[in-house]
Amino acid sequence: FNLDQFIGGIPKAELHLHIEGSLEPELMFELARRNKVAIPFASVEDVRAAYRFSNLQDFLDIYYAGAQVLQTEQDFHDLAAAYFARARSDGVRHAEIFFDPQTHTDRGIPFDVVIEGLLSGMAAVEGVSSKLILSFLRHLDEEAAFATWGQAEKWLDRIAGVGLDSSELGHPPSKFARVFAAAGEAGLKRVAHAGEEGPPAYVYEALDLLHVDRIDHGNRALEDPALVERLAQSGMTLTVCPLSNLKLCVVGDLADHPIDRMLDLGLNATVNSDDPAYFGGYVAENYRAVAIARNLGKAQIVQLARNSFTGSFLSEAEIAAHL
Ligand code: HPA
Ligand code: ZN
Numbered sequence: 001f002n003l004d005q006f007i008g009g010i011p012k013a014e015l016h017l018h019i020e021g022s023l024e025p026e027l028m029f030e031l032a033r034r035n036k037v038a039i040p041f042a043s044v045e046d047v048r049a050a051y052r053f054s055n056l057q058d059f060l061d062i063y064y065a066g067a068q069v070l071q072t073e074q075d076f077h078d079l080a081a082a083y084f085a086r087a088r089s090d091g092v093r094h095a096e097i098f099f100d101p102q103t104h105t106d107r108g109i110p111f112d113v114v115i116e117g118l119l120s121g122m123a124a125v126e127g128v129s130s131k132l133i134l135s136f137l138r139h140l141d142e143e144a145a146f147a148t149w150g151q152a153e154k155w156l157d158r159i160a161g162v163g164l165d166s167s168e169l170g171h172p173p174s175k176f177a178r179v180f181a182a183a184g185e186a187g188l189k190r191v192a193h194a195g196e197e198g199p200p201a202y203v204y205e206a207l208d209l210l211h212v213d214r215i216d217h218g219n220r221a222l223e224d225p226a227l228v229e230r231l232a233q234s235g236m237t238l239t240v241c242p243l244s245n246l247k248l249c250v251v252g253d254l255a256d257h258p259i260d261r262m263l264d265l266g267l268n269a270t271v272n273s274d275d276p277a278y279f280g281g282y283v284a285e286n287y288r289a290v291a292i293a294r295n296l297g298k299a300q301i302v303q304l305a306r307n308s309f310t311g312s313f314l315s316e317a318e319i320a321a322h323l
Pocket of ligand 2: 216274
């Protein structure tokens with residue numbers, strides 16, 4: 001059968017996508033010019049050549065530098081509209097996207113500018129529904145997270161959930177238990193990156209202290225059979241990102257990627273692109289690359305796509321309409 005056609009045609013949801021990570025080098029250059037911001041690259045090729053990472057922090061340094069070109073509401077609109085157009089062409093019907101407000105407010109860009117631009121960009125593309133997840137930067141402190149939470153308060157009807165991203169090692173979920181409790185009390189969903197580079201203990205903390213509804217990545221949970229059992233029994237969704245795992249050396253080779261092992265263990269794994277402009281592929285390419293590397297069959301691809309809807313924050317009726 002034609003794998004590309006099959007993957008492109010099957011309805012999918014994307015649950016792990018950092019909108020700042022969808023900033024393509026071409027748009028980076030356009031915004032640098034538009035905003036008269038200097039960037040340390042001579043050409044688009046020069047930018048792509050710099051995208052060789054040996055761990056998460058290597059990537060984050062370049063990712064935060066790239067985000068500096070984003071300044072105006074129009075920039076955030078253009079960024080989101082470009083992602084949604086691209087996602088639609090991959091057969092994505094629904095996307096729940098992260099944004100990192102602190103990356104922008106720390107440079108003096110108002111929270112409202114960021115979110116208004118993103119919301120209008122999300123609405124500009126028909127055929128893909130969307131939700132927004134406000135992600136706290138875990139390398140910053142709890143006080144900074146609460147300050148961001150305060151700025152978000154008037155937007156809570158437009159924000160589906162909170163997340164936790166950036167440098168994982170040394171920044172355990174426990175650091176953010178109180179701000180996640182506040183988000184839970186406000187009725188928001190909760191997710192956290194855990195077990196990408198961090199140990200299984202961080203996944204336990206995300207479950208027990210942050211009360212998350214999904215685990216982002218979760219790869220290292222596989223080191224702990226009791227944790228795997230708990231994740232499987234509770235039907236926890238893992239938002240797995242194969243090309244990200246490869247580029248950030250979470251796996252040495254895609255041929256060793258655990259996506260099918262996760263399914264075999266009864267885990268609700270999904271396939272996502274994380275930061276597609278930096279990792280070399282949008283969601284269909286992630287399905288394609290891991291399907292080839294792991295020799296996945298149709299049934300496994302169908303299961304992954306199905307999990308993306310059942311793990312989403314859509315209502316039961318909306319989910320049913322997609323399946
Ligand atoms: N991990 C942690 N933080 C991030 C990532 C990631 O994969 N992408 C963007 N911020
Ligand atoms: Zn991520």
